[in-house]
Amino acid sequence: MGIVDLTSMGESQVELRNELNERLLRLQDEISDYCYQCAKCTSGCEAHKLLELEPHKIVALLKRGLIDEMVNSDVIWTCMSCFKCRERCPQKVAPVEVLFALKNMAVASGKQIPGNFTALLQSVLSTGLIQDIKSVTTSDNKSKSRSDLNLPEVSKPVDPAKFQMLISKLAVEKV
């Protein structure tokens, strides 16, 4: 099981994509009832000023069913998941959750995943953790490892093969 199988649109992921689509349609139904476009989400959005993310517009586009357009847009990847939109919405709509679903959909549709997400996934798959154990540099430029600092061995999956099996099974599973 390679990382390509995990993230690209093979035959096995048709079901996953259908499921994600259902999830988005469900969100669309819920949101259409509640969101009245007050834009309180956007006024507090951490990615708004810097990267022009407008959560209320994401919700408006979802209401109009323009899911493919959003899945194909880079803007969904500007959310830093601070959860302020979800916290502050007077109608309990959660744009951040819509964005998670859209990003999952983009991945399941075999789109190019931006940045280092692939490396991150690959690392989780092979070691259980998102990155390798590093040596760090002190303020006076000495290199220190965990054992230099008397820290115990890092906890990670005991049987990597079994762990990889679990991940590969899960990655194509319905949400």
Next chain:
Amino acid sequence: MKSYVLYPGCVMPTEQYAYEMSIREVFPILDIKLVDLKGFSCCGEPIKSVNQMLSLALSARNIALAEKEGLDIFAPCPMCHLALSESKRILDSDPKMNEKINKFLLDEGLSYSGKSDIVNTLDLLYDIIGIENIKKHVKKPLKDLKVATHYGCHLIRPSEIGRPDDSENPQKMEKILEAIDAKPLDYPEKLDCCGALLTTNLPESALTKTGQKLQKVQEHGFDAFIDTCPWCHRQYDAKQIKAGETVAIKLEVPVLYLTQLLGLSFGISNEKLGLDLNLSPVNKLIIGGK
């Protein structure tokens, strides 16, 4: 003495050693025993954008490992704490999902039952140990050190999932800092995000978020900036110089983990608290009376 399984996550045990060192020094003094376990993996939160199901199941797997010990779980990283708490909430309230995830866990001989509580650094210090107990151990009061607190988004939101402090006006860190005689002061940017989660795909923007907040903290004249999240800390401490470049100023803000500052007030040595691993100018601080 109460025991907790220490769930280290990824960022703390692979690079943010000062947090782990200060945690391992401070909590035993406060009568909390930390139990190390084999077999943990990533909590799943950093790959939620890629696959939420994977994220949910990874968290459940980690909880299940700890449950075998019959102990509650201490997750010092707010991201991990949110991921585990969310997974617990879903599995406890959705029998279908519970059954489905448990089927996956069976391959590794694990099962999720929902017995274990999940606590964070703030829960432990404020709610379980308590301010009065902390005060008893202070040997070097911080004498009016003016500090800015940074909670980190995942520690306080979404409140629906049950977070350690209030989403709009968190005060537990302030209360803890007052207990060691520091002087936490409010500032308008307190709830601003560090941007760390953009590092994966928009690293420049992540640094800009970090720089913008630190610039304000510096302008306000704080002596130190205190956090509890390894992701936030990496931004504000290790990447401080680069973050300064994004806002075109020289940043010189000492950034410490809450547990490091507590340790200092308890009289623990700089070395044991990993203070030489902080790359921000922490040597500017004078602890134990100016």
